[in-house]
Amino acid sequence: MNFEFSIIIPIYKCKFFERAINSVRNQKYKKWELIIIDNNFDDSVKQFLRQIQDNRIKYYKISNHGVIGKSRNLGIKKSKNEWLCFLDSDDYWSSNKLNETLKVIKKKKYDLIHHNMYVDKGSIKIFKSKLYDYKIKNQKIKFDDLILNGNNIIQSSVVVKKKILKKAKYFSSQKKLIAWEDFDLWLKIAKITNKFYLINKCLGSYYVSKDKNKKLKRFVKNIHEFKKKYRFEISRIKNKYNIKNIWWVEYAEAINLFKEKKYQKFYLKIKKIKTKNFKIKLRTFYLKLVLNLKA
Numbered sequence: 001m002n003f004e005f006s007i008i009i010p011i012y013k014c015k016f017f018e019r020a021i022n023s024v025r026n027q028k029y030k031k032w033e034l035i036i037i038d039n040n041f042d043d044s045v046k047q048f049l050r051q052i053q054d055n056r057i058k059y060y061k062i063s064n065h066g067v068i069g070k071s072r073n074l075g076i077k078k079s080k081n082e083w084l085c086f087l088d089s090d091d092y093w094s095s096n097k098l099n100e101t102l103k104v105i106k107k108k109k110y111d112l113i114h115h116n117m118y119v120d121k122g123s124i125k126i127f128k129s130k131l132y133d134y135k136i137k138n139q140k141i142k143f144d145d146l147i148l149n150g151n152n153i154i155q156s157s158v159v160v161k162k163k164i165l166k167k168a169k170y171f172s173s174q175k176k177l178i179a180w181e182d183f184d185l186w187l188k189i190a191k192i193t194n195k196f197y198l199i200n201k202c203l204g205s206y207y208v209s210k211d212k213n214k215k216l217k218r219f220v221k222n223i224h225e226f227k228k229k230y231r232f233e234i235s236r237i238k239n240k241y242n243i244k245n246i247w248w249v250e251y252a253e254a255i256n257l258f259k260e261k262k263y264q265k266f267y268l269k270i271k272k273i274k275t276k277n278f279k280i281k282l283r284t285f286y287l288k289l290v291l292n293l294k295a
Contacts, residue, residue, distance in 0.1 A: 003102055005032040005159070007085040008075030010068055012039035014089040016207065018048055023092035023204070025054060029099045032056065032085075035078055037071040039064050069171030069181040076165055084162050090207035091117070091156040097203040101159050104197055111164045112189060114157040115199035117206040131206050133279065141196035143187060147230065147237050150248035151183040153196075154206055158182075160189070167192050177229075180222040187230070213259060220256045223249050247275040251284070258287060 007024055011017045024034050034057045038045045049059055060078060064070040076084060083105065087093065097115075104113050118128045132152050141153070168188040172181045190196070209215055227234065227249065234246060250273050257266035270284050 003031065003083065003105060004081045005029075005083050005085050005098060005101075006075075006079035006081040006162075007032055007034045007087060008037065008072055008079065009034065009087050009089055010037045010039065010064075010071035010075065011041075011045055011089040012064075012068075012071075013041050016092075017045060017089040019092050020087055020089045021048070021052075021057070023095075024087065025052070026095050027093070027098045028095050029102060032098065033058060033080065035075045036060065037062055037075050039071060067173050067175060067178060069173050069177070073170045073173070076162065076170060079162065082162055083159055084165065085159045086155055087204075088156045088207075091120070091204060093156075093204040094202075100199055100201065100203055104199060105159075109195060110197040111193045111195040112153075112158065112160040112186075113197045113199065114153045114159070115201055115203045117154050117157055117204045118202045120205040120207045121210065122207070128202070130202055141186075141190065141198070142194050143190040143233070144237055144240070146183075146187055146190055147233060148241070148246065150246075151180075151186065153182070153186050155182045156204060156206060164189055164192060176225050179218055180226060183226070184229070216252070216256055216259065219252055223252055243274070245272055247273050247280070251275075251280060254284075255287075 009017070009020055009024075014020075021034065021036070024032065034054075036045060036049070036057060036059045038059065038061050040061050040063045046059065049057060058078060060074060062071055062074055072086065085098075085101075100115070101113055104110060117131050119131050131154060165185075168185060168191075171185050174181075177184050238244065238246075250269055254266050254269040254273070257263075257269060266287075270287065273280070273284060275281065
């Protein structure tokens with residue numbers, strides 16, 4: 001059986017889009033279509049596509065008004081293949097990404113496949129760091145797991161069946177879900193299927209913004225929206241697992257309090273965090289130590 005992929009790249013004001021497109025064109029596995037959704041900024045994308053002249057690439061324009069979910073949804077609707085891949089325009093894949101994914105697809109057991117990625121901070125490093133340190137064996141990701149441990153599914157790594165996306169009703173177009181519409185979609189999919197699979201390899205690179213404070217502020221804002229939308233599910237899961245809080249939510253809010261120099265509130269929140277994540281334990285210990293030195 002022949003497998004073909006539809007790959008969706010939304011683009012807006014990104015200086016790295018050529019790298020992303022070329023990482024698709026350089027795939028060892030050649031049976032794919034690439035769908036570019038250009039958010040109506042300038043003609044740089046069209047000019048680049050004219051230069052490379054690749055008939056596997058489809059180009060569409062959109063005005064999404066800052067809602068990237070609309071761009072991705074247009075790409076989904078224009079796609080023709082069973083398996084859909086997402087790639088953000090500032091990220092890129094290794095040349096064997098589709099081949100490695102295909103090995104899992106042929107097992108015919110999974111609906112959503114994802115993998116780890118290297119961190120790209122825009123500078124050359126001898127030793128590459130991974131976005132996530134996976135210490136556990138691969139397991140099915142369930143709805144409860146995502147609520148309890150947060151989003152460790154990288155948007156640019158996901159390969160998913162189109163029929164599952166249709167059942168989940170695509171990405172949200174609500175403005176209050178901007179920047180976490182992907183996590184919301186994984187949660188919706190996890191209510192439909194448990195057939196998730198993690199390829200525990202780095203098959204690309206994920207661009208990390210240098211403005212960490214701005215990113216943290218946005219993340220904390222998104223957490224508030226997450227707690228509103230999934231309040232009943234969060235309450236159910238807390239009761240089910242007999243826990244008082246969701247550790248990754250408390251941790252992000254605590255770090256934000258520390259950045260704002262609200263040290264007393266930070267300390268009260270950080271004390272409540274219980275997690276098996278060694279890195280988080282180490283960071284909380286360090287922050288408590290820093291706080292004691294400030295006192």
